[in-house]
Amino acid sequence: VVAGDLRDHILEGAYACIAQHGMAKTTVEDVARQAAVSRATVYRYFPGGRDQVLRDAIAWEAARFFERLSVATASAADVAALLEAALLFAHRAVVEHEVLQHMLRTEPATLISRLTVGGDRLVRLVKAWLAPHLEAALLQPGMTVDAAGDYLARMLLSFIGAQGQWDLTDSAQVAMLVRTQFLAGIIDGAERSRPR
Amino acid sequence: MTAALACIGRWGLAKTTLDDVAREARCSRATVYRLFPGGKDTLVSAVAYAEVTRVCAAVARRFEQAGTVGDLLAGGLAEAARQIHGHTALTLLVEQEPESVVPWLAFQRGEELLAFLTAFTAPYLARWLTPVDARRAGEWAARLLVSFCLCRNPDVDLTDDGTTRVLVSTFMLPALIPD
Numbered sequence: 001v002v003a004g005d006l007r008d009h010i011l012e013g014a015y016a017c018i019a020q021h022g023m024a025k026t027t028v029e030d031v032a033r034q035a036a037v038s039r040a041t042v043y044r045y046f047p048g049g050r051d052q053v054l055r056d057a058i059a060w061e062a063a064r065f066f067e068r069l070s071v072a073t074a075s076a077a078d079v080a081a082l083l084e085a086a087l088l089f090a091h092r093a094v095v096e097h098e099v100l101q102h103m104l105r106t107e108p109a110t111l112i113s114r115l116t117v118g119g120d121r122l123v124r125l126v127k128a129w130l131a132p133h134l135e136a137a138l139l140q141p142g143m144t145v146d147a148a149g150d151y152l153a154r155m156l157l158s159f160i161g162a163q164g165q166w167d168l169t170d171s172a173q174v175a176m177l178v179r180t181q182f183l184a185g186i187i188d189g190a191e192r193s194r195p196r
Numbered sequence: 197m198t199a200a201l202a203c204i205g206r207w208g209l210a211k212t213t214l215d216d217v218a219r220e221a222r223c224s225r226a227t228v229y230r231l232f233p234g235g236k237d238t239l240v241s242a243v244a245y246a247e248v249t250r251v252c253a254a255v256a257r258r259f260e261q262a263g264t265v266g267d268l269l270a271g272g273l274a275e276a277a278r279q280i281h282g283h284t285a286l287t288l289l290v291e292q293e294p295e296s297v298v299p300w301l302a303f304q305r306g307e308e309l310l311a312f313l314t315a316f317t318a319p320y321l322a323r324w325l326t327p328v329d330a331r332r333a334g335e336w337a338a339r340l341l342v343s344f345c346l347c348r349n350p351d352v353d354l355t356d357d358g359t360t361r362v363l364v365s366t367f368m369l370p371a372l373i374p375d
Contacts, residue, residue, distance in 0.1 A: 163307070185368070
């Protein structure tokens with residue numbers, strides 16, 4: 001087994017434990033049993049022990065979430081279509097994510113601190129995903145891929161965390177949101193490209 | 197309440213006891229209980245409410261001085277960021293007991309926070325925007341505040357008026373004031 005694969009395999013086991021018992025009750029022993037490895041192996045890959053393996057398991061599932069997101073939006077023709085598809089997909093995926101919703105009911109503080117304390121990592125992840133799409137777009141004069149990516153990643157994550165007064169199941173509202181709050185300052189003519 | 201805030205800023209939320217607060221305030225535990233019958237939880241809620249009110253009042257003063265919608269958003273964001281970054285107790289909690297603060301930043305309580313901040317800012321924005329646009333812009337600014345306070349960007353110092361002016365004029369104004 002390749003080292004990276006075994007690490008992923010342990011994380012998969014840890015995630016399965018969290019899904020079954022919640023974070024508070026999951027121990028290194030549970031993770032080792034689930035992944036069919038020894039406790040020592042878990043500690044070799046995660047020297048920080050329980051805390052590290054749980055934190056990394058949440059980050060691992062978050063990364064998988066964004067992989068599913070990028071598959072779901074792969075056919076988008078431009079940045080606006082990409083962001084619309086991403087908002088619609090991510091909102092539905094969060095609502096339908098059973099483990100996430102279960103943890104939000106039972107241990108919201110632990111879950112949200114794990115997700116947000118590594119928030120910089122999420123911003124970087126989304127920014128990297130957006131970069132090639134922004135490089136292909138016609139940006140406003142003075143706008144850089146870096147600045148646009150940072151801003152759009154923050155907006156996207158903010159809307160995944162809370163939809164506020166917008167209805168993210170309504171594609172017309174999402175389209176309006178994207179061409180105003182997301183792209184008006186970034187894409188040349190975003191505000192005028194489609195009728196209000 | 198001043199004593200409680202000082203204790204939380206020094207030791208954090210979990211370690212602060214009503215004895216600490218009574219000692220800091222130079223009164224008896226019984227007095228603390230008489231004023232906050234629910235004990236620590238009631239006291240902490242009252243302190244949190246007072247602090248939110250105080251920060252909102254500081255931001256409202258900045259809102260009232262604004263000459264344009266861009267000035268209001270940029271000035272309000274910078275003032276709010278300075279209040280947050282300069283808050284000793286809040287800074288300690290975010291670093292050492294994030295689970296006491298961050299649940300307010302996403303999902304159910306995140307929605308409540310956004311709704312609160314939107315209701316607070318929209319009346320000031322309505323000087324320049326329609327009621328619908330004012331509510332949207334208020335929520336938008338609240339999202340940027342939360343995001344940049346939670347995940348710092350070394351290139352974007354939200355406590356600096358010049359930086360927030362660039363942020364607002366780059367990303368927000370083109371949607372709020374279409375040319």
